Amino acid sequence: MSRWVLRILGLSYVAALLAAPVGLVVWRTFEHGLGPAWDAVTTPAAKHALYLTLLIAAIAVPANTIFGIVCALAIVRYRFRGKGLVNALVDLPLALSPVVVGLAYFLLYSRNGWFGGWLTEHGIQVVFALPAMVLVTVFVSLPFVVREVVPVLREIGTEQEQASSTLGASPFQTFRKVTLPAIRWAVAYGVVLTTARALGEFGAVSVVSGHIVGKTDTLTLHVEESYQAFDYTAAYASSFVLALIAVATLVLMSLFKPKEEIR
């Protein structure tokens, strides 16, 4: 009896909050058939927005993956001054509203900002251009790899690494052959979360991008603009593309999963 109540409660919660909105996006996208949807996502503005979104993710995700692994290793395996501070700061992007992040970067890098003046004099445009959009995306998607890898590193302990070193492996060989394979699922999961966050970022990017159509519009910004312009088909179709990339990332990850881990 209570099992049924729980099941119905759980299912209806998921249905109402997750399945219905996403389903609605799919339905609205293809409401008038494939043609209009395809046209909507192949306009120059939409294509450029997709390109920019993928480009930003392609820079931010590898950067945060490498940083995340190094940072997790530092937090778990080494003792250093200010470790508590680093550990706490890593979580800051989760706590801070993206709009605030965007504003902070704007204040730093705009013409009248701390670094902006010097950079503008040297002909480097940060705000209203790709660099600031990449920077804020890196910032908001920074914690995921670290947070996934830290507990796994703690759990596996140091014995396997020590065994590797007594067997003659250099520190780098130990990392590549022992540590990395042991944490690879945590890294992969962190990468998926980082990718999802990087693709979906709106607030921070919105502040620093300047919304220049065909230049600094990402897919999320493009969705917002199409919606504001009452171009609902374009808005829904672009949303659908975003969802599709997210699903593709998940599928890719499960394809790489080796057989022995499936029990």
Next chain:
Amino acid sequence: MAIVARSVTKRFGSFTALDDVSIEVPAGSLTALLGPSGSGKSTLLRVIAGLERPESGTVELDGVDVTKRAPQKRGVGFVFQHYAAFKHMTVRDNVAFGLRVRRRPRAEIRQRVDELLELVQIAGWADNYPAQLSGGQRQRMGLARALAVEPAVLLLDEPFGALDARVRKDLRAWLRRLHDEMHVTTIFVTHDQEEAMEIADQIVLMNRGRIEQVGGPRDLYEEPANEFVMSFVGPVNRFGESFVRPHDLELRIEPNGETTAGTIERVVHLGFEVRVELVLEDGRDLWAQVTRDEAEELELAPGGKVFVRPRRSRIFQTT
């Protein structure tokens, strides 16, 4: 290859794990580091392997000072209490690890790994993962992995500590046989005096970060340097100022001038041996170990009176 540690001191925060410890392990020997937990025996082994850096002191392998050398450059084989198996690799890949890291030819690796798997009797499990092996098999794999690179010295940290009693006994005898065939200088850490006595040529008995005594199993039992050694390597009773082993107590029905009177509290039959618990006239407890025949001859029973005399006992200078 001989192993020498000189004046090694290692601290963890305010805890002194090793306090100015020096040992010499002759080439080709099988030496046990014996002691209660927290005595520093594992730390000493890890310092020799290079897994811990001592605050002071030196480690020499075959006359070469390796104190500052990283573990991967010391040529030691190390076996861990909890196996430290590479969980994502098959048994074969685990054993091949050291050889792959050294970039040996593929055919040679294959042949050597097959030999080793045969030697440690897990050839049938080569393509399984460590998680599919029993504890004893995992530890044999750990041993094969350490032996694959032909280490100059073999270091084992409580290798059988996580195994059940029967497997332990088998592996113990097997390790001794293996050592007799390979003659690689071996140090193993244990808290089990029986294990140390059974297989070691030399025992280093440690307590609180210091060495209490070094010697053969018999030396430690027969000629203990102090009260700690005597009580650690076997059962002991206090008899006045002296210490006596339970099997060195003679029980008599009649006094003979050298004996002390006592009352039997309990008689425990443990098969061949019989354990007799007594209270002496001065109120002190002790227990004697006698054979079944002796117990029958003396008609030992709770409440009965006996006279006790130590056949052999030791007195230590209190420090």
